[in-house]
Amino acid sequence: MAMEDPDRKTEVVLLACGSFNPITNMHLRLFELAKDYLHETGKYKVIKGIISPVGDAYKKKGLISADHRVTMAKLATNSSDWVEVDDWESSQSEWLETVKVLRHHHEKLSSPDTTISLQNALPLTKPGRKRKQEPNRHDPIKKKNQSPDGKNVPQVKLLCGSDVLESFGIPNLWKLEDITEIIQNYGLVCISRAGNSIQKFIYESDILWKYKNNIHLVEEWITNDISSTKIRRALRRGQSIRYLVPDVVRAYIEKNDLYSLESEDRNAGVTLAPLQKNASDSKN
Numbered sequence: 001m002a003m004e005d006p007d008r009k010t011e012v013v014l015l016a017c018g019s020f021n022p023i024t025n026m027h028l029r030l031f032e033l034a035k036d037y038l039h040e041t042g043k044y045k046v047i048k049g050i051i052s053p054v055g056d057a058y059k060k061k062g063l064i065s066a067d068h069r070v071t072m073a074k075l076a077t078n079s080s081d082w083v084e085v086d087d088w089e090s091s092q093s094e095w096l097e098t099v100k101v102l103r104h105h106h107e108k109l110s111s112p113d114t115t116i117s118l119q120n121a122l123p124l125t126k127p128g129r130k131r132k133q134e135p136n137r138h139d140p141i142k143k144k145n146q147s148p149d150g151k152n153v154p155q156v157k158l159l160c161g162s163d164v165l166e167s168f169g170i171p172n173l174w175k176l177e178d179i180t181e182i183i184q185n186y187g188l189v190c191i192s193r194a195g196n197s198i199q200k201f202i203y204e205s206d207i208l209w210k211y212k213n214n215i216h217l218v219e220e221w222i223t224n225d226i227s228s229t230k231i232r233r234a235l236r237r238g239q240s241i242r243y244l245v246p247d248v249v250r251a252y253i254e255k256n257d258l259y260s261l262e263s264e265d266r267n268a269g270v271t272l273a274p275l276q277k278n279a280s281d282s283k284n
């Protein structure tokens with residue numbers, strides 16, 4: 001890659017998965033921070049950002065309908081020329097592991113003209129390892145990141161905050177094989193706060209340590225503590241959320257009266273889908 005043409009940069013698509021309940025200015029900032037970081041390495045060209053709100057079947061407490069969350073994310077990204085919203089994940093009837101969302105977007109980029117089903121979104125690493133994506137490996141016959149028609153396929157990287165990386169350590173939340181596939185085959189761009197313990201967390205995990213070259217840690221120097229939880233709390237208390245979320249999102253929330261004491265009670269007492277799924281898997 002670098003040896004063939006030093007100016008040829010690896011194209012990257014950033015995928016952010018989460019509740020976006022609701023989308024905030026901080027979510028939009030994540031993309032800007034990650035893009036600046038990757039461009040500063042001199043190795044990557046970020047060509048697109050994708051926001052993929054989780055489906056209702058995720059069953060997180062206080063999660064309002066995906067329709068509203070997707071609409072707000074679309075309103076928020078209208079002013080961006082490179083970040084868009086994709087509702088494929090949220091339109092599935094069941095909750096999907098994040099690795100399946102990565103596979104879907106990878107397949108979509110590899111064959112942009114065909115509609116792909118979940119069945120076709122196979123792991124990058126299969127027995128025989130033909131489709132394994134190994135950064136920096138040079139294969140003279142069929143180059144990495146190439147679609148069947150020979151076009152270069154951009155890498156899809158998972159964009160997340162350090163809380164998501166740290167959630168890898170919560171028992172039953174993530175499968176080790178999923179974590180491995182995500183960081184080995186796709187890569188992670190993780191936005192962390194100055195002085196937090198994310199480096200130590202990687203050091204203490206064998207699997208994260210093994211693939212640490214595929215984990216890009218981006219330090220957020222202009223710290224910004226906005227979270228959806230705080231936005232919902234402010235709304236319940238009748239406080240202003242102006243300048244914390246895009247104005248179009250604020251207007252949409254007000255018009256549809258989206259967040260209340262009642263909405264915060266949605267899914268109360270219900271087990272989060274990944275915990276439910278992984279607990280029943282380990283029993284079988």
Ligand SMILES: Nc1ncnc2c1ncn2[C@@H]1O[C@H](COP(=O)(O)OP(=O)(O)OP(=O)(O)O)[C@@H](O)[C@H]1O
Nearest residue numbers: 018019020026160161162164191224226227228229
């Ligand atoms: N202030 C922040 N700094 C870094 N990453 C963040 C920040 N806020 C959200 N993220 C990241 O944005 C993605 C989507 O997160 P999510 O939808 O859970 O938003 P949230 O603001 O954390 O919401 P909640 O408060 O409901 O958990 C996740 O990868 C999360 O880590």
Ligand SMILES: NC(=O)c1ccc[n+]([C@@H]2O[C@H](COP(=O)(O)O)[C@@H](O)[C@H]2O)c1
Nearest residue numbers: 017018019054097098099173174175274
């Ligand atoms: N095993 C998994 O793939 C797994 C587990 C937990 C959360 N997730 C994803 O991480 C994101 C977390 O979002 P929240 O921080 O809003 O809960 C969601 O997109 C969710 O689907 C994936």
Ligand SMILES: [Zn+2]
Nearest residue numbers: 018019163227
């Ligand atoms: Zn969160």
